[in-house]
Amino acid sequence: MNTANPIAASRIGALSQAGVAETNRSRIMQHLYHHGISSRAQIAKALRLTPAAITKITAQLIEAGAIEETGGLEGEKNRRSIGLALDNTRFHVIGVKFARSLVQIGVFDLAGHASSLTTLPYVSNDTIDETIATVHGTIERLLDDDPTILTIGMAVPGPYLRENGHTAVVSSMQGWRAVNFISEFAESFRVPALIEQDARAGVLANYLFDPETEAGNANLAYYLVGEGVGLGVIDNGRIINGSLGTATEIGHVSIDVNGRPCDCGNIGCLERYCSTPAIHQMIIDDGTLIPDAATMSHTEACRKLFALANAGNETALGMIRTIGRYVGYGCLIIFNAFNPRTIVIGDIVSEAGQPLLDEVKRIVKERAIPEIYASTTIRLTSTPTDAAVLGAAAVAISYFLDHPSEFFNLK
């Protein structure tokens, strides 16, 4: 009885305002999306809706082309019943990842399989406008080529202010702050574009697509360690957003209140110690391991370091351990602030692989509360595509599943 969530009930009240009919349509779409082919009876039972309601709503969805009937399904008592399905391959979405110098655009089906993935030319502070124009052009072309594209998801660096459309800080690439993603993209295309903070998109991708995420794992964190450091958290089935949409901004939590200053105004932000720009600086400061590091991009320098470590270079391995320690400090913040069951580490720094993970786990084991350490899994991402661009697709797919009447004629 001590697990009661005291204000859960008031939540239902808020949700029901959104429209009971649309909510039930969405629940049926979600059920078919997550469980595959199901009979009307199975759906009725799982969602606690009456058979009459199911019959009415599914007829509407079939008529509109959102779902379809399939062949017979083995039912209870060996009676065969008709199956219903949401065809994951029939509809597509676009996912766009904005990550400072790296912008990627992919087309995905509803199962998260990419049918195309384009990486735009390297972006600098001076070429942001050009990049925005290229994004517009690329999306328009993709939409022209594929009439089954339903919606667009975009993953942008946090802290992203979801009401005003701006990212509040973009360490080392402040030019992005001038972009208003909502006015720039939200209603520019024949389909809606949804914008989400990148790591929050990433946790959604892990939730929807990662085969290693146990089904229905509702306490999940995606810890993005790349050009920025970000975090997305699903707590007991719901994404933590905050008032302005800038919760779970772990990159700007300080690990040393007397440490390195950050562009955000804070001192000692985690991002200043283990993002790719911070690692790049560490390599340049070393001077000898990668002598031409200064001429490389952040990502190139980091990948060179990881390759050297993989080849057994001791200096490189020492640096990976230093990075791992900082990534581990971040995990400790995640433990104490969010207590997820699983932390998935993703983006470029996760490419450092096992030596990094070993050091992360070592520092976490040393400093965590034992009961929490014992019940939390920390692992590297295993999604086939970068979790943020896949996450952008996941944002689009979730929007589609939540709002069927915006995509089909469902009076």
Place this chain on the structure above:
Amino acid sequence: MNTANPIAASRIGALSQAGVAETNRSRIMQHLYHHGISSRAQIAKALRLTPAAITKITAQLIEAGAIEETGGLEGEKNRRSIGLALDNTRFHVIGVKFARSLVQIGVFDLAGHASSLTTLPYVSNDTIDETIATVHGTIERLLDDDPTILTIGMAVPGPYLRENGHTAVVSSMQGWRAVNFISEFAESFRVPALIEQDARAGVLANYLFDPETEAGNANLAYYLVGEGVGLGVIDNGRIINGSLGTATEIGHVSIDVNGRPCDCGNIGCLERYCSTPAIHQMIIDDGTLIPDAATMSHTEACRKLFALANAGNETALGMIRTIGRYVGYGCLIIFNAFNPRTIVIGDIVSEAGQPLLDEVKRIVKERAIPEIYASTTIRLTSTPTDAAVLGAAAVAISYFLDHPSEFFNLK
């Protein structure tokens, strides 16, 4: 459209499993609790239930004595309609706060007004068993004296492992770790006892009772700075719990990874810098301001310091500023990790008052992202009773409102 919560719909599915009938009863109880006297038509409209459903459920609740009809209510088109009410003064709950050396037990009505409040004798590591026995005896006596007591809420120091009943760390009072609150209390009385982490209980108290919390403020943090440092967060209407119930444990987030070691295994935990034991040590180390500080309890030493600061003592004011800086570092963690709209600072350290709050705001303004600073209110608690003991009552009240069928004969 960018504010869509992508996995909201799946949440409804989970909740509806809990029993549609009980959920609707609970929603009606909650509506009457939060909105006062309402007509059946008003409830039907607010909750989007059919008039037939409302008639049936309210008849059941009236019959069972959970709610009652009141005199006529001015309705639409000047038609008078009968009002329904949940009488906040008719039922009582017990709230118990366990805070290391301080244990308090109060009896409250559903509006959070205390009809009695008992502070138990000072607890040391050696007298915990004795204290537990006293708690049992006191509760039994209160239950015997007042048949309207429906349930008991208990607030315990975090990180509290909600499934296994233990607090995982209690800095400076590890003896509490041996207590299993669930087996000790959950089913020991004629009414159920619910156990919750103290700061989470505190945020619930602020949500239910604090007149300064704007109605329906759904992004609220209660920042407990006392013998421990804790945090409870309501994010968009729901409490953040974590997988084991140990989320929002800000007291064990490090502010300096090379700083002071903590009992929890981590280094530089916030709790090591601004809890009352840390402040007490600061006073003892000073040596001259309060020469007999070592003979005082943590709370006594802190209150003496606050009194000196209030009287204008410059050394005391300097210490308050130091404490305020650390409390402010905690606010910065809360900003970046949880992005609430309001942070309420409570417990003993909040008694330092305006000089503390001024310093907290100064450091936060200096280091926060401007857009987040501008939209977040930081203030000292204004609940009449300590928020954790009131929070314990709030936990009990919420459980009652969520589970009416456990308290009334509602077949």
